[in-house]
Amino acid sequence: MDNQTWSSVPGASFWKGKLVSGHYVREVFLNNDFDFLKGTGKRFDTLLLTDTTTQDVDIEVFRTVVMKHLTKEMKAYTPRVVQHLTAGGDEKLGDAKEPQELVHLFPLLQHMVAKASASIFVGTELASDDDVVETCKNIAIDIGSELGPGSYIMDAFPSLARLRMWYIGKFGKAINKHRQHLLRALGPVIDKRLAAAEKGGDWDRPQDILQDIIETINLTLDNPKRHILPVKWLLALFFASIHTTSENSTIVLYRIMQNPEIIDVLLEEQNQVLEKHYGSNIDYSDTTKLFTGEVIKELVKLDSLCREAMRARNSYLELPHTYVGKSRITLSCGAIIEPGHDVLINMWGNHRDAKIQRDTIGDHHDFKPFRFVGLDRQSTKIGDDFLMFGQGRHACPGRWFAIQEIKTIVSVLIRYYKLTPNGPITFPTHPRMPMPMGQVIIQRRQ
Numbered sequence: 001m002d003n004q005t006w007s008s009v010p011g012a013s014f015w016k017g018k019l020v021s022g023h024y025v026r027e028v029f030l031n032n033d034f035d036f037l038k039g040t041g042k043r044f045d046t047l048l049l050t051d052t053t054t055q056d057v058d059i060e061v062f063r064t065v066v067m068k069h070l071t072k073e074m075k076a077y078t079p080r081v082v083q084h085l086t087a088g089g090d091e092k093l094g095d096a097k098e099p100q101e102l103v104h105l106f107p108l109l110q111h112m113v114a115k116a117s118a119s120i121f122v123g124t125e126l127a128s129d130d131d132v133v134e135t136c137k138n139i140a141i142d143i144g145s146e147l148g149p150g151s152y153i154m155d156a157f158p159s160l161a162r163l164r165m166w167y168i169g170k171f172g173k174a175i176n177k178h179r180q181h182l183l184r185a186l187g188p189v190i191d192k193r194l195a196a197a198e199k200g201g202d203w204d205r206p207q208d209i210l211q212d213i214i215e216t217i218n219l220t221l222d223n224p225k226r227h228i229l230p231v232k233w234l235l236a237l238f239f240a241s242i243h244t245t246s247e248n249s250t251i252v253l254y255r256i257m258q259n260p261e262i263i264d265v266l267l268e269e270q271n272q273v274l275e276k277h278y279g280s281n282i283d284y285s286d287t288t289k290l291f292t293g294e295v296i297k298e299l300v301k302l303d304s305l306c307r308e309a310m311r312a313r314n315s316y317l318e319l320p321h322t323y324v325g326k327s328r329i330t331l332s333c334g335a336i337i338e339p340g341h342d343v344l345i346n347m348w349g350n351h352r353d354a355k356i357q358r359d360t361i362g363d364h365h366d367f368k369p370f371r372f373v374g375l376d377r378q379s380t381k382i383g384d385d386f387l388m389f390g391q392g393r394h395a396c397p398g399r400w401f402a403i404q405e406i407k408t409i410v411s412v413l414i415r416y417y418k419l420t421p422n423g424p425i426t427f428p429t430h431p432r433m434p435m436p437m438g439q440v441i442i443q444r445r446q
Contacts, residue, residue: 016338016340016341016342017320017337017341017342017343017344018335018336018337018341018342018343018344019317019343019344019345019346020331020333020335020343020344020345020346021345021346021349021350021353022333022349022350022353022355022356022384023356023384024331024332024333024335025345025346025350025384025387025391026384026391026392027331027332027333028321028331028343028345029321029390029391029392029394029395030391030392031329032393033323033324033325033329034321034322034323034324034343035321035322035323035324036319036320036321036390036394037059037394038321038322038324039319039320039321039322039342039343040319040320041162042158042161042162042320042322042342043161043320044144044147044165045162045165046236046239046240047169047236048162048165048166048168048169049143049147049165049168049169049172049175049239050143050169050175050179050232050235050236050239051169051170051175051179051232052169052232052235052236056229056232056233057232057233057236061216062233062236062237063397065209065212065213065216066237066397066398067397068212069209069212070120070209070397070398070401071397071398071400071401073207074293074400074401074404075293076207077120077207077401078291078292078293078296078404078408079288079289079292080116080119080120080124080288081116081119081120081404081405081408082116082287082288082290082291082408082412083119083287083288084115084116084118084119084124084127085112085113085115085116085287085405085408085409085412086287086412087115088111088112088113088114088115088116089108089111089112089412089413091111091115092107092108092111092112093108093417093442093444095444096417096442096443096444097443097444098443099441099442099443100441100442100443101422101439101440101441102439102440102441102442103439104435104437104438104439105250105253105254105257105440106246106247106250106435109246109249109250109253109409110137110242110243110246110250111133111137112249112409113242113245113246113249113405113409114133114136114137114242114246115127115133115136116405117136117238117241117242117245117405118132118133118136119208120208120209120401121136121208121209121210121234121237121238122185122186122189122208122209122210122234123189123206123208123210123211125189126185126186126189126210129185131181131184131185132181132182132185134181135178135181135182135238136238136242137242137246138178139174139175139178139235139238139239140238140239140242140243141243142174142177142178143168143172143174143175145174146168146172146173146174147164147165147168149432175235178235179231179235182231182234182235183227183228183231186210186227186230186231186234187227189210190210190214190219190226190227190230191221191226193206193211193214194214194219194220194221194226195221198220198221209234209237210230210234213230213233213234214230217229217230217233240398241398241401241402244402245402245405245406247434247435248306248309248310248388248402248406249405249406249409249410250435250436251309251310251313251434251435251436252305252306252309252310252406252410253409253410253413253419254425254427254436254438255305255308255309255312255367255369255436256305256410256414256419257419257420257421257425257438257440258367258421258425258427258436258438259367259369260419260420260421262305262369263414263419265301265370266299266301266302266305266410266414267414267415269299269300269301269302270299270302270411270414270415273295273298273299274290274295276298277292277294277295278290284415287412287416290415291408291411291412293404296404296407296408296411299407299411300373300374301369301370301373302407302410302411303372303378303379303403303407304369304370304371304372304373304379305369305370305410306379306403306406306407306410307371307372307377307378307379307386308367308368308369308370308371308372309367309369310379310386310388311351311386311388312351312366312367313351313388313434314348314427314428314429314430314431314433314434315347315348315351315388315431315434316346316347316348316431317344317345317346317347317348317431318344318345318347318387319344319345319347319387319390320342320343320344320345321342321343321345322340322341322342323337323338323339323340323341323342323343324339324340325339326339327339345387347387347388350384350385350387351364351385351386351387352364352365356384356385357385358375358377358385359371359372359375359377379403380399380400380403382395382399415445416444416445417442417443417444417445418441418442418443418444418445419440419441419442420440420441421438421439421440421441422438422439422440422441423438423439424438425437425438426438
């Protein structure tokens with residue numbers, strides 16, 4: 001499969017489409033007649049699953065909000081993110097003066113990511129609301145559990161699959177629970193903000209994505225949907241960001257646990273960068289002043305580790321695109337795509353093809369943490385050789401924020417805690433089991 005440029009998917013006689021690999025994937029990503037949202041929506045439609053229409057949340061406006069107000073304001077948000085990542089870790093671990101055994105790293109990292117993300121998405125006050133944080137953490141997992149794993153029947157009858165998603169979005173216990181969490185917490189805050197804005201004067205405008213949403217969709221106090229519309233926007237944002245960032249953080253940390261000697265290398269790099277910025281007398285007591293955006297950006301070995309951990313994931317045939325053109329199209333690799341048919345991207349093949357990868361180390365079936373050091377291949381840089389965030393107009397607009405969160409989590413944890421594997425660390429090979437496994441001992445450094 002690695003070296004094929006295209007093929008049909010073996011055993012999937014009901015599935016109408018092709019598998020594309022190599023540099024030919026860009027013909028799919030860069031052609032607007034290949035619709036990523038329609039392709040993914042056949043199995044997992046975020047709007048349907050949250051009872052949301054395109055009138056409620058315009059996807060292109062949604063992307064603009066993320067790019068304009070999250071990515072471009074990342075520097076201003078960084079101290080808040082660091083503060084809440086640290087607080088989230090403290091909440092889960094306590095003082096950690098004595099060694100603690102973590103059966104799995106995901107619950108810790110999930111809580112840290114949810115806490116930090118909530119502080120940016122809905123503000124610092126609501127980031128202390130347990131229900132809001134719980135929704136940030138678990139909405140994707142809870143609704144995914146109701147939806148269940150994909151099946152041949154649902155693949156064969158996409159209309160039936162969409163009907164099921166519509167039903168879950170309308171009547172599912174999970175979405176209704178999380179919707180009510182946000183309505184209860186956000187309703188009074190939204191009204192207070194709208195009243196203050198309409199009153200004018202010296203209003204201290206909040207800096208968070210909730211406020212950006214309120215202003216983007218021009219909400220007013222007399223709008224009967226003034227509560228539910230921002231909630232639907234935020235549900236979509238939580239779906240798109242928090243679980244995947246938590247998952248990738250977990251994968252990065254487990255790669256470190258699989259190769260614990262990496263910690264000393266990362267700490268040495270961290271010490272060099274911190275000394276460059278602060279001199280030899282460094283105050284380690286305030287993480288918000290210590291781990292600025294500039295410091296995190298200069299941790300190039302850590303960045304390489306993150307990119308390599310995601311490149312080496314057990315991601316196989318991903319990123320479905322539905323061809324919405326009116327007539328058949330032939331890709332330059334020879335694949336003929338009929339209208340309405342799908343294309344899957346051979347992520348596994350591209351991530352392990354020596355002709356696609358741009359490093360000189362080779363051994364692309366193996367994990368090499370510092371493979372990309374000295375190359376222009378940052379963990380946010382997309383291309384045929386790194387498809388974790390897609391390509392083209394539907395490339396993930398929040399990847400800069402996600403990667404900075406992941407790198408900050410790793411930086412904080414290895415600086416303030418000793419982490420050691422307690423037994424074997426195993427990485428899965430099955431596509432429906434993305435998480436590595438292994439117990440970890442964690443203790444605060446003295």
